[in-house]
Amino acid sequence: MFQKTALGLLIVSWLLFNQFVHAQKNASNKPNIVIIFTDDHRFDAVGALGNGQVKTPNLDKLIKGGTTFTNAYIQGANSGAVCAPSRAQLLTGRGVFELPDGNGHYFPESMMSFPTAFKNAGYFTFITGKSHNGPEASMRGFMGGATLFGLSNGYYVPHFRMPYQDFREDGTYDEEHLYFMAGDHQEIHLEPDSNLEHMGPHSSEIFAKSAVDFLESYNKEEPFLLYVPFHAPHDTRNAPKKYHEMYAPETIALPPNYMAMHPFDNGDLYIRDEKLAPYPRTERDTKYQLADYYAIITHLDDQIGKVLQALEDKNMTKNTIIVFATDSGLGMGSHGLFGKQNLYEDGGIHVPIVFNGPGIPKNETRKDLCYTYDIFPTLCELTGIEVPFSVTGISLAKSIEDPTNPMIRKELYFGYRHTQRALRDERYKLIEYQVGGKRNTQLFDLQNDPYETADLSQKPEFNETLSFLRERLKKNRTEGLKWEDAFWEQF
Numbered sequence: 059m060f061q062k063t064a065l066g067l068l069i070v071s072w073l074l075f076n077q078f079v080h081a082q083k084n085a086s087n088k089p090n091i092v093i094i095f096t097d098d099h100r101f102d103a104v105g106a107l108g109n110g111q112v113k114t115p116n117l118d119k120l121i122k123g124g125t126t127f128t129n130a131y132i133q134g135a136n137s138g139a140v141c142a143p144s145r146a147q148l149l150t151g152r153g154v155f156e157l158p159d160g161n162g163h164y165f166p167e168s169m170m171s172f173p174t175a176f177k178n179a180g181y182f183t184f185i186t187g188k189s190h191n192g193p194e195a196s197m198r199g200f201m202g203g204a205t206l207f208g209l210s211n212g213y214y215v216p217h218f219r220m221p222y223q224d225f226r227e228d229g230t231y232d233e234e235h236l237y238f239m240a241g242d243h244q245e246i247h248l249e250p251d252s253n254l255e256h257m258g259p260h261s262s263e264i265f266a267k268s269a270v271d272f273l274e275s276y277n278k279e280e281p282f283l284l285y286v287p288f289h290a291p292h293d294t295r296n297a298p299k300k301y302h303e304m305y306a307p308e309t310i311a312l313p314p315n316y317m318a319m320h321p322f323d324n325g326d327l328y329i330r331d332e333k334l335a336p337y338p339r340t341e342r343d344t345k346y347q348l349a350d351y352y353a354i355i356t357h358l359d360d361q362i363g364k365v366l367q368a369l370e371d372k373n374m375t376k377n378t379i380i381v382f383a384t385d386s387g388l389g390m391g392s393h394g395l396f397g398k399q400n401l402y403e404d405g406g407i408h409v410p411i412v413f414n415g416p417g418i419p420k421n422e423t424r425k426d427l428c429y430t431y432d433i434f435p436t437l438c439e440l441t442g443i444e445v446p447f448s449v450t451g452i453s454l455a456k457s458i459e460d461p462t463n464p465m466i467r468k469e470l471y472f473g474y475r476h477t478q479r480a481l482r483d484e485r486y487k488l489i490e491y492q493v494g495g496k497r498n499t500q501l502f503d504l505q506n507d508p509y510e511t512a513d514l515s516q517k518p519e520f521n522e523t524l525s526f527l528r529e530r531l532k533k534n535r536t537e538g539l540k541w542e543d544a545f546w547e548q549f
Contacts (some may be wrong), residue, residue, distance in 0.1 A: 059488035062407070078123040088441045089416055090378040091176070092269075093433075095148065095287040095361060096397060097141055097188060099384035101408045102313075103291075103355055112352040112381045113304065116363035118322030122421045125458050128426050130504060131407045132386055132474040134539045136160030138329050139496045140398045140406070144385040144430065145287065148172075149191065153448035154473065155536040164192045170446040172434045174199030175386060176283045179443045182276075185225075186268035187287040193231040200285075202227065204268040207261065207373070208291060208306040212315025213434030217354075227424055240263050258295065261289045262354075272367040277374040281377075284363065285438055287385075290358040293334060295350035297357035304356060305349040312344060312403065317394035324400060325477030325493040331389075335489070344391040351390060379415035384431055392509070401472050401480040401489050413440075413458055426457045427467040427484070471534035476544035481531045488515075488527040492548040 085491045102108030106118040107126070125203040133154040134303035135143040139161075143154050146162030150169045154160050157169075158247040165171075173183040177199045185203040203225030221236040238256040258264075269286045276282060290297075294475060318329060318338040335343055369375045387393030389405040400406040417440075435437045438444065440457035456463045465484075480489040491498040501515040501524055514520045536542050 075095070086279055086281070087182075088179075088181075088280045088443075090374060091181070091283040091381070091437060091441070092365070092378055093285045093287075093381045093383075094189075094365070095145075095285070096358065096382075096384045097287070097289050097292040098386055098388040098392065099291055099355070100387045100404050101384075101410050102404055102411060102514055103351065107410055109311065109313075111305075113356045114359040116359045116366060117382065118364065120380060120414050121410075121412055124380070124412050124421050125424060126423045127411040127424050127426060127428055127454065127457075129425050130370050130383070130409055130411040130430065131402055131470060132409060132430050132470065134160075134401065134407065134546075135162070135399075136473070136475055137162065138326060138331070138399050138475075139395075141188075141292075141385045142363070144496070146191050146195070147429070147431040148383070148385075148433060149195075151431050151446070151451040152451060153431055155539060155542065156450060159493050160473075160541055162191055164195050164352070167198070169448045171195075171199045172437065173285065175434075175443065175446050176441075177201060177436065179282050179441075180316065180511055182278055182282045183285070184272050184282060185285045187265045187285070188289045189287065191460075194229060195223070197229065197231075201246070202272075203273070204516075209350070212392070217290065217297050218257050218259070218296065220261050220289070221351075222264070245289070249527065260357065262358045262361040266332070268362045269365045270368040271374055273365070273374070276372075276479075277527060283408075288358060288361075291354040291388075293331075293502070295354045296349070297354040301353040301357040302350065305352045307342075307345040307349040310345040310348045310352070312348075313390065313392045313509065314339060315393055315404070316341075316344065316391045320394040320492070322498050323493050323496070324395075324498075325355050325475065326397070326399040327397055329397060331399065332395065335391075335396045339391055339394055341394075347396070348390055376416060379413065381433060382410065382412040382414075383433060384409045385430075385494060399474060401474055401478050403504070403508065406474070407480075411454075413454075415440075418458055422461065424454070424457050425460060425526060426465050427470050427482070427485075428452070428454055429470070442486065453520075468536075469530055473542070473545070476541045478549075479545055481527055481534060483527070483530075486523055488524065488531060490528075490531065491547065492545055495548065497549075498522075 078497045101246055103112050104117050106116040106121040107461045114426045131143045146157050146409055149171045175182045183200045185200045186205050188207045190208050205222045222236045223231050254459030270420040365477045384400040387404050387406050387408055388398050395405050398406045432454050433444045435449050435453040436455050439453040452466045469483045477493050487504050489500040499515045502510040
């Protein structure tokens with residue numbers, strides 16, 4: 059019996075080893091991958107995609123050299139900290155209604171992460187930047203990393219005094235492993251106000267340098283997957299002085315959908331993000347905040363430029379797929395909101411997805427309705443890797459290759475906590491609210507009103523459209539989830 063068991067184990071070990079060797083050989087001809095993921099970054103806060111006020115020459119170059127999906131979204135969140143479920147969707151290739159509790163704080167090993175899938179396919183996987191899904195889930199599948207933020211015992215403070223940790227083989231990321239970059243005050247306290255003495259490099263500079271250091275020193279035969287989730291332009295919106303000097307507040311134009319207050323209670327009007335501006339909002343304060351927002355974005359763009367330059371210097375550009383996406387939009391005065399706890403286009407869920415690299419058309423756009431969790435299967439198809447069974451996203455590779463291919467979806471479904479649900483098709487968008495027993499409805503024509511300024515829900519000529527979208531909204535419901543059921547029980 060023992061001999062049979064031992065023989066079986068040897069056979070399994072041999073098969074696994076052969077699979078590993080086979081993956082390494084196959085991987086040698088595959089392209090490298092760099093994923094740049096920013097935080098609280100509106101779709102229109104990129105020069106090549108937006109209002110022209112913000113300066114982003116490096117992202118503009120990336121967009122002009124690649125293919126951009128202009129109807130891309132996060133699916134939503136069951137948490138005011140939207141970045142956690144948003145990152146979980148990206149990591150797992152699954153929608154928010156398919157994650158435990160929809161908050162992204164953790165996801166089980168049965169939901170394979172993209173670093174795990176690419177590691178298994180022979181890639182060397184490396185991360186630097188922000189994580190928000192718990193240490194184990196965030197780091198699962200990564201083989202190396204540096205200057206990591208938010209794994210444990212982290213906090214949101216000015217970008218010049220954030221605590222970091224480095225990759226650890228044993229998987230432990232505790233308070234004792236935290237450190238500051240430069241600065242005279244090196245003692246770490248868990249209360250942000252206790253670290254006022256520390257001033258170091260900006261977080262974007264730190265993450266970019268770690269990415270550049272990785273690229274400059276990389277000498278392995280296998281291709282790499284480099285994941286760079288920046289913390290910027292998340293508040294506090296501080297950057298080096300010269301970037302703030304680029305944007306005079308009095309010259310900043312307000313967004314077309316600026317409002318002094320949101321017209322009704324959406325369930326989270328007084329959450330932390332919303333308290334960053336006075337009630338009611340003022341034009342003067344909003345312009346000052348937008349100026350700071352554009353300043354930190356331009357600074358971020360310069361750091362992204364350093365990463366792109368390092369790829370060029372190492373002659374890697376021709377064999378590297380670069381993806382740029384963001385974890386959410388941000389209100390910044392639109393609809394009277396300043397946070398991302400909503401289902402509006404610019405204020406919450408609409409984000410850019412850009413693919414740039416070998417075989418990817420240059421300076422083209424695609425109108426496919428898609429989610430950020432489609433990035434995972436798209437990269438699998440572009441690199442010839444089998445899509446894991448747990449992934450539910452849909453590959454965009456065929457759309458990238460040929461714009462005449464049929465759109466992969468006819469509609470998208472969104473949710474925020476137990477208070478908001480939305481559905482959009484190729485033209486219209488319906489948002490339904492259930493807050494404290496009171497219901498509100500909004501209907502927008504995105505084709506003619508992309509900033510969602512004219513609610514059509516009370517106009518008789520749109521009754522048929524409204525009824526149709528409500529039926530489709532109901533069809534997309536996922537039953538058996540507490541936060542889903544809590545919404546629909548009131549509807």
